[in-house]
Amino acid sequence: MLSAERPSPATHSSFLPTPPGQGQRAVVVVGQRPGETERRLANLVGQVGWNSVRVLDEENIVWAATVHHPAAVIIVADADDWTVRTVRAVRAATQGVIVVVGRLDALRTVHILTVGADSVVTDDAPDAEILARLFALIRREPGTVEESTHYLQADGLTLDLRNREVTQAGDTVRLTSTEFRLLQLLMQEHGRTVPNQKIIARVWGGGAAEGINTLRIFIARLRRKLGDPATNPRLVASIRGHGYRFLPQVIELRTDGRDDPAPDAEPMSGLDAVERLAHSLAGCADTRTVSEAFVHFLVNGTTVDGVAVHRKVNRRLLLQAQYGLSPEWVRHATDLPITGGLAAGAALEASSELVVLDRGPRRFRDTARLLQDEGVASTLFLPFNFGPNAIGCVGVTRRTTGPWSARPLSVLRALTAVYGSQAAARTA
Template sequence: MSERASVTERLQALLECRGWPCLLVTDETRVRWVASVHKPLAVVVVAGREAWTRDVLAAARQATTAAVALVGELPTSRVVSALHAGTDVVITDSDHDDEIFARLLALVRRTSAAHDPGVRYLQAEILRIDLWAESATLDGRPLNLSPTEYKLLAYLMRNAGRVVPAAQILGRVWGWAGGDGLNTLRIFVGRLRRQLGDDARRPRFVTSVRGRGYCFAAPVVEQGDEGAGAVRANEQALLLDSVSRLAEATMTCSDAVSAAQMIVASLVEEGTTDAAAILRVMNGRLWLLAQDGLSRAWESAMDPGLPLESSYASVYAARTKELAQFSRMSANRPKYSGTAALLSRENLDVGVFMPIHLGRHCWGSMGVLRRSGQPYSAATLSYFRSTLAVYASHIPRYANSCSSTRGTADEQIL
């Protein structure tokens, strides 16, 4: 987070070149949302105006137990104030890049071991790890994992469905910077696969992607202490609050297009997703009403509308009235070849497409996409569905808003 673009760009480049993905926000409202929903290992605040910095630090500390670092050239009084406000460390931005990264790495290594009190188990088919006891079982049989093997397995499972770069794994599990230790990583992955009974040629759990890193391929479910699916209470509260605000805001819209624009802009701005689009069925095609986070080239490619063919995930959702989801576009290219072609230059690898229901019929669909490779949580998917329900409830008021340009009212639904 920052008001100072030059320092922010430097820190982002510093962290991302070492395999640490970053999400940038610029105000206390968004940091509260991002810290709750995206569950970062660390929040790095670049010091700006005193009041702004104080508000952001307070929001970050209220929203997450992750490490909070403040970066800037500050007088002693502001350093003391920041530490009292919940900052874990204050780093001088004039320090060498290697020193800044080493300080952040030490901070994350020390604080990331703390478990999430709402989630105890990670379950993937017959594999289960206990985050509190730092142990694992396979089909009920305890696994004899070394501490490093356990940390490696837990880190991969927390990033299930996403290809994690080798350098990032080495940084988070071993605390090593750069690409040093690649051979060590290969050895430990081999040991872990043997413990899990995984075949390297046809892996069930841990897959390798040549030149990129490793991926935990099986779906992972978070469970609480009693075995039920656990979702953070503050995340639920924030989602419900967002739905309420959207419901009030869309009441002021006079047509389907302006309401769609408001919804997709809100989803992207609050950090729930990186891109969103709402489409409508008209004249035997699916037409774009509004989008945010996608390029002009993509928008131009959508101008002719999409034929109602199932090679498009958005069309599949509209025609089948079911959710269409993928966690890796490359793996789903054969099924959604049309969508893959449209998104080939957008660098978006995770997507969910949902039908917009109007009674028993489908009026259109909404797609949400992200770059991180991490699938959307169950709570976030519920939030998307609730948002669409709010939008659909207003559609009767918008009945004639688009029919004059692309079809009659009888041609608007499937």
């Protein structure tokens, strides 16, 4: 029996990380028993900078899905009754459900989709395809607000998503954090009836039996503060037996319409970048053309100035492709011994990304020597899997100073993961 009760700390601490903070994404990966597929999918989610929550205990599936408010749940299918039961249990708590099966069977696929799954894919599908399906589900979800959206406006009502403030006709409306989340969800889903179960899961993460009464109380409080009578609603309508609907049209804005200008836009959003890269690499015949297309894409589609991709072979780094670096650099960096003074080697040894400012601290003397005439202010090294038992490192350079902010880093991680999977498919 699936349960929404929180397990004891001793039960869940070994596989459930701390729930992510605001602005991060979580994806719950569910398996009936430990296996290579669910482990691979959890690692894939982590590679794009999201929190992966692995659940291998049936009793904790609903608890994990509601507490972590995941962007999606990926279910590694097992017995049909368990798979169907799991889909139904998590459906209301997430934006998308992907079921991974060993083989496609038309009748089974139809049944899984009918009970609430959004997508069915085989376990041998390329990582890039699974990422594309995952991102597509999240992007199409009506309740998803673009990262650049800072305000929601409707009928004189303004929600400031950055400062968590609400104004109505210019006057401040004081809402609790729960009331704010409730109003934000309804406004994001404007014009659609939001089921009671979905509201409860997204706002409280609680069980449906006791949550509906709580929901009614909070709706009444919200209406009272907004001056919206239940008998003649102008903002929030009750759909008997189903849920609630926000009636006015909602506009998503980057500014509140006053004098402050919108911040500079990123060259490309994360979802668009991943999909465009996957599409551009699909027609490449071998690892060389995949690598060349990848580095050109990064320079033209992101904020980096130069890119180099190396593959580790024994204790050496072999250059696969580069763009934006000088012929002199290429001559010296085509075949590099891994030394203590090489930042890319340090990143590979630690299996962790590494940022080097200017030409690097004294301990990365070999990296400093390579970059001394390149005009580089900052270099980011991103290790990645290059097929079975093979690894590589992407180095991206910028000529501007300042730290690497979270959003460009997340995009670069996702693009590197897509490239790694495409290169691996042509290496095998």
